Amino acid sequence: MLAAAADSVTLDRFRANDLAVDRKPDRTPVTDADLAVEDAIRALLAEHRPEDLVAGEERGGDLDALAGKRVWVIDPIDGTKGFLRGLPVWATLIALVDDGTVTSGMVSAPALGRRWWAHTGSGAYTDDGHGPRPIAVSGVRSLSDAFLSTTNLATWGEYHSRAAYEALVDACWENRAFGDFWHHCLVAEGAIDLAAEPIVNPWDIAPFAILLSEAGGQLTDLSGVARLDGGNALSSNGRLHAEALTILEAGRAH
Structure with a gap:
């Protein structure tokens, strides 16, 4: 649900001629899509998980002050520099942190047609449009x-x-x-x-x-x-x- 809402916003604004770009205090770019994605996710969480807290890259939230809480951590568009240049390698990152431990994570890269996700004790998965499949790291030892x-x-x-x-x-x-x-x-x-x-x-x-x-x-x-x-x-x-x-x-x- 959260990833689908994010994808709807990002794909609509990707390569848009009227994409608005600003600069944050650290001089990294932020687009109107970054803000819209985080706002959409925050609205859904407020509706369906009102007891949870949210910490996002664009709208704030101090993880250090949220110990012992359930916190959704959001990067609305990771890879904004590529996004604003029309490159397809960007994604929305969503994680649930429960009392300091990440218990769920979702990475959605709609321009690549890919998602990756994991939940504690349930394995890690990806979907490239052909259905979910489990993933595992390499066996390289040297x-x-x-x-x-x-x-x-x-x-x-x-x-x-x-x-x-x-x-x-x-x-x-x-x-x-x-x-x-x-x-x-x-x-x-x-x-x-x-x-x-x-x-x-x-x-x-x-x-x-x-x-x-x-x-x-x-x-x-x-x-x-x-x-x-x-x-x-x-x-x-x-x-x-x-x-x-x-x-x-x-x-x-x-």
């Missing part, structure tokens, strides 16, 4: 065989260490910058093995905490702590996680 992705290489120099990321690149078999939501979904379904981000917000990664866990993988910050508010993130098939973290930390030290 970084020399691993496929790595990030979002924007330039942000490594600003928020962590470009040298550290390049050291991880050198240790891996292949790398790309699929970016944003998509590379975490690709890790969950076993298409790639690692996705590393030097800067994220809780709404950027909330659904992936449960999606990766239920798919057999792992999501932590770059210090190895499983949290949404660490400011950065590494998702993996689990088998490569510790070694990747070690390289990222060693590279930063230099």
